[in-house]
Amino acid sequence: MQLHGYFRSAAAYRVRIALNLKGLTAKHAFRHLRKGEQRAPDYLALNPQGLVPSLELDDGSVITQSLGIIEWLDETFPEPPLLPADRLQRARVRAFAQVIACDTHPVQNLKVLNRLRTLGLSEDAVTDWAAAANREGLTACEQLIAREPGPYCFGPTPTLADLCLVPQLGNARRFGVDLSRFVRLLKAEAVAKVLPEFADAAPEHQPDAE
Amino acid sequence: MQLHGYFRSAAAYRVRIALNLKGLTAKHAFRHLRKGEQRAPDYLALNPQGLVPSLELDDGSVITQSLGIIEWLDETFPEPPLLPADRLQRARVRAFAQVIACDTHPVQNLKVLNRLRTLGLSEDAVTDWAAAANREGLTACEQLIAREPGPYCFGPTPTLADLCLVPQLGNARRFGVDLSRFVRLLKAEAVAKVLPEFADAAPEHQPDAE
Incomplete structure (x- = not known):
């Protein structure tokens, strides 16, 4: 397997954690998003969206979209599970992940922020936009797990929810969001990050980190 | 079961189709997004994001996020399946759905467009933004199923992909996107819409339609 990613991509970071938790070794190819390498023709042939991550299997098949990749990994390599066995609890984990992966991350990714810059927004206004998206998403996430005992987002082991949360908190910090009131989220992050x-999946530990 | 939705919400529309395909009857509660009814305290208690849809089960449990709701419906009421049995094909269906549900729809939803308005963008610029997001997402979707024989997005029966596609094409038309080059997507839409x-799940057939 080969994972096409970028050190700072929160979506690629989610998949790196999943691979590590499953004990899988993948080759890593890096696509430098700020240099536009994700729009090179050879990459667009793998992933017509020109986004990372993409997981290229040994038979040449390609899976795109981080949540789709993680669900495939979980179905293909069931141990340890990244989704609870209980159906309702699975739905809650997926909903939490989608608050981040659908409603938060895509609204503050590099592509959207660049589009705002081309509309003439100042760097401060662009950062405010990204911070607001993070604040809003994380506020919902905090409430979604307020009654979950933890220590992870949902129970005693990491799930898809933690795989989405930890990278997103990294983004929120980059945009200057004050995280102190997200007590439950920080508790989950603290146990996960150690x-x-x-830890090995973190952006700063990737070979393409700047 | 009770579905909290809004006639024009593409995400609620996806769930309405899923309920119909599963032959399930749900009560419908409508939250008028333009009037801000999704931010009423009673609704925020169900869904801290203040977004539709939410599916309220008879025991009081609540499931949020359209893709999470649909996966729960598919696990709970397996027939007819909304995801293929083959793992790789499931991953492709999920990726297609996530191109729409993660990277397209949230970038052009009412909340983001209102945020652009508060930044001083003209109505034309706001519509251009929404049209560009649709064009970009649909361009990727067209390529993702270019080699799929159909007639639906993935094979002879509707899947999660079609549940996401049909509502999104409706949005794209509202924003004036020229869809004529999306030949494969229009083929899938044509068989689904009949x-x-x-058809019964379409916005114009909902009791709250304006």
Whole structure:
């Protein structure tokens, strides 16, 4: 397997954690988003969106979209599970992940922020936009797990929710969001970040980190 | 079951189609997004994001996020399946759905467009923004199923992909996107739209339609 990613992409970071938790070794190809390498013809042939991550399987098949990749990994390599066995709890984990992956991250990704810049917004206004998207998404996430005992987002082991949360908190910090009131989220992050599977997947530990 | 929705919400529309395909009857509660009814305290208690849809189960449990709701419906009421049995094909269906549900729809939803308005963008610029997001997402979707024989997005029956596609094409038309070059997407839409399960779920057939 080969993962096409970028050190700072929160979506690629989610998949790196999943691979580590599953104990899988993948080759890593890096596409430098700020240099536009994700729009090179050879990459667009793999992923017509020109986004990372993409997971290229040994038979040449390609899976795109981080949540889709993680669900495939979980179905293909079931241990340890990244979704709870209980159907309702699975739905809650997926909803939490989608608050981040659908309603938060895409509204503050590089592509959208660049579009705002071309509309003439100042750097401060662009940062405010990104910070607001993070604040809003994380506020919902905090409430979604307020009654979950933890220590992870949903129970005693990491799930898809934690795979989405940890990278997003990194983004929120980059945009200057004050995270202190997200007590429950920070508790989940604290236990996750000390796991080697999360730590090794962090942007600053990737070979393409700047 | 009770579905909290809004006639024009593409995300609620996806869930209405899923309920119909599963042969399920749900009560419908409508939250008028333009009037801000999704931010009423009673609704925020169900869904801290203040977004539609939310599916309220008879035991009081609530599931949020359209893709999470649909996966729960598919796991709970397996027939007819909305995801293929083959793992790789499931991943492709999910990726297609996520191109729409993660990277397209949230970038052009009412909340983001209102944020652009508060930044001083003209109505024309706001519409251009929404049209560009649709064009970009649909361009990727067209390529993702270019080699799929159809007639639906993935094979002979509707899947999660079609549930996302049909509502999104409706949005794209509202924003004036020229859809003529999306030949494969229009083929999938044409077969889906004549099914009563899709037709009955359309925005214009909802009791809250304006």
